[in-house]
Amino acid sequence: xxxxxxxxxxxxxxxxxxxxxxxxxxxxxxxxxxxxxxxxxxxxxxxxxxxxxxxxxxxxxxxxxxxxxxxxxxxxxxxxxxxxxxxxxxxxxxxxxxxxxxxxxxxxxxxxx
Amino acid sequence: xxxxxxxxxxxxxxxxxxxxxxxxxxxxxxxxxxxxxxxxxxxxxxxxxxxxxxxxxxxxxxxxxxxxxxxxxxxxxxxxxxxxxxxxxxxxxxxxxxxxxxxxxxxxxxxxxxx
Numbered sequence: 001x002x003x004x005x006x007x008x009x010x011x012x013x014x015x016x017x018x019x020x021x022x023x024x025x026x027x028x029x030x031x032x033x034x035x036x037x038x039x040x041x042x043x044x045x046x047x048x049x050x051x052x053x054x055x056x057x058x059x060x061x062x063x064x065x066x067x068x069x070x071x072x073x074x075x076x077x078x079x080x081x082x083x084x085x086x087x088x089x090x091x092x093x094x095x096x097x098x099x100x101x102x103x104x105x106x107x108x109x110x111x112x113x
Numbered sequence: 114x115x116x117x118x119x120x121x122x123x124x125x126x127x128x129x130x131x132x133x134x135x136x137x138x139x140x141x142x143x144x145x146x147x148x149x150x151x152x153x154x155x156x157x158x159x160x161x162x163x164x165x166x167x168x169x170x171x172x173x174x175x176x177x178x179x180x181x182x183x184x185x186x187x188x189x190x191x192x193x194x195x196x197x198x199x200x201x202x203x204x205x206x207x208x209x210x211x212x213x214x215x216x217x218x219x220x221x222x223x224x225x226x227x228x
Contacts, residue, residue: 004156040201040221042203099164099209
């Protein structure tokens with residue numbers, strides 16, 4: 001079944017830890033995106049990719065980094081987590097052409113203590 | 114560049130009453146427009162979208178929206194609210210054919226449904 005997956009769904013870690021949030025899609029989409037969303041707030045685009053080996057920074061500056069080695073996989077890494085990184089992170093994907101309708105994963109809620 | 118404004122960060126409706134969520138956009142080219150719904154601790158789910166053609170668009174769960182170019186609006190309606198409609202709703206716009214062609218989201222409207 002075509003879908004988009006994010007793991008873990010919830011993560012609580014201590015300050016200074018390195019973390020990787022996983023995002024995978026079986027939609028066959030070239031474009032993938034990471035958004036950051038604080039509770040009850042709007043979405044902010046932090047990274048996007050148009051295909052393998054393509055990554056771009058989004059509208060909101062973020063200390064996280066991303067990679068796109070495989071079409072279906074778009075992980076996000078924080079080298080040293082801080083309490084200010086506490087947020088929900090949403091991954092999405094879309095086709096290269098057409099309406100740019102984006103399909104979203106369930107999100108990862110990150111809490112840094 | 115495109116932008117989206119959602120009027121009202123919170124809307125409270127009674128069960129069975131009309132739901133009306135307002136969205137105005139700006140775009141340098143004919144836009145594509147979307148409404149998404151987000152339930153607590155979940156990702157966004159597409160309710161409906163407008164690309165071209167008929168300006169009244171019907172979506173899932175009884176929602177519909179009308180694209181009005183002269184008013185640069187894409188308001189979302191549902192004739193009769195249900196308790197399950199309580200969620201956050203996001204309007205979004207994309208500018209097809211432009212560099213990047215990213216989705217730009219509004220600030221969201223939280224809907225509370227009163228019994």
